[in-house]
Amino acid sequence: MKIKNFIASFLLLSLFFNAQVGIKTSTPNSTLAVAGSLGADYKQISTTTYAITATDHYLTYNGTGNATFTLPVIGTGTTSYTGRIYKIKNISTSGITLQASSGNTLRIDNTPVTSFVIPTGAYAEVVNNSNTTGGTWDLSFTVLPKPSNVEIYGIQLSIPPHAGGTAPVADWTNHAVTTYDTGTGTDAWWVISKASFAYAHTANYSNASRMTLTYEYQGTPFNVTNMYPIITAGNNSSFPDVFTASFVSLANIGGKTRLTVSVSRIDFIGNNGSNNSNWTGTFLLNLLLARKLY
Structure with missing residues (x-):
């Protein structure tokens, strides 16, 4: 009897192993x-x-x-x-x-x-x-928590005074001047180079005062693939200066993210009494970095 029960149980298990349950x-x-x-x-x-x-x-x-x-x-x-x-x-x-x-x-x-x-x-x-x-x-x-395929980062940077103004600040390279750095800790941007170009006003043409600035981010480098900078120049002082900013480059160099921009004063060109279009104040650069994820 025990042998019969064992055989029956074995056949039943075999059926389960080879069939749908x-x-x-x-x-x-x-x-x-x-x-x-x-x-x-x-x-x-x-x-x-x-x-x-x-x-x-x-x-x-x-x-x-x-x-x-x-x-x-x-x-x-x-x-x-x-x-x-x-x-x-x-x-x-x-x-x-x-x-x-x-x-x-x-x-x-x-x-x-x-x-x-x-x-x-x-x-x-x-x-x-x-x-x-x-x-x-x-x-x-x-x-994802919301339908978005964009990462956004924003900060406000400093535009230093021009090297040719009535109160000039000399240009520099290799982060020789730290006065115009912004942010704290790893969320800091250094102005590692500043190159000024004076206005020119002749009978044939006029060139506005401008400056090429390179900012370097001190935190973990951004993934700059599919990243698009949006920059605007701002004025939070009593000076009447009006600026425009143009994007030049964004790249990771030496383990740091570097942003290069060109800033130009556009409200007038030349001298007007004590007002020199080679600006002497410190102004603002609003930076928005947007990266498309997919």
């Missing part, structure tokens, strides 16, 4: 069909460093600082994890850097990367694949 349904239409709700592990994380485990599934971050979530190391056999899905929601006011473990990568497009930032209010899903060279984890789905 249904839960609360007698007609399963998939390998596993569930006619009802499905529950998986949920965890809320508040620490800024978290190693995602083999039993995690849905993670919510509500910490108070920028966080780093690290995906499990991919191995072979029982640690290959092919098809495993992680869902991550960021409800904090900081960002989550989702990174692959050493030797593993994330596949966003055809170029594998080591990490991906999930911004405030965003959601991401990753799934493990069997590709060990082109990207171990697929970033299969992302939802």
Whole structure:
């Protein structure tokens, strides 16, 4: 009798292993069909460093600082994890850097990367694949908190006095003068060079007073790919000077982002009593950097 029961159980298990299985349904239409709700592990994380485990599934971050979530190391056999899905929601006011473990990568497009930032209010899903060279984890789905494909950065910089004014400030290179730097800490811009060009007024032509300025950002270099500077000149003093500003170049040089602009005084050219169009005041340059993400 025991032998018969064992054979019957073995045949029944074999049937389950080779057939479609249904839960609360007698007609399963998939390998596993569930006619009802499905529950998986949920965890809320508040620490800024978290190693995602083999039993995690849905993670919510509500910490108070920028966080780093690290995906499990991919191995072979029982640690290959092919098809495993992680869902991550960021409800904090900081960002989550989702990174692959050493030797593993994330596949966003055809170029594998080591990490991906999930911004405030965003959601991401990753799934493990069997590709060990082109990207171990697929970033299969992302939802941004708002429909935007642009990053924006803004600051107000200083326009120094002209080298040919009635109270001149000599030009410089290699950040020889620090008086006109703006910002603090790593969010600081240095005026590393200033080159002045005096006005010219003849019977045949007139050239406005102008200056070429190069500003250097002291923080982490910007990703200048698809970045578009918008610049305007401002006047917050009692002087009547009117300026226009033109973009010259934006590039990462020597590990720093450098912006070069040309500024010109356009309200008049020459001398009018004590008023010299080679300006003597310090004025403003409004800078807006906009980068298209995709």
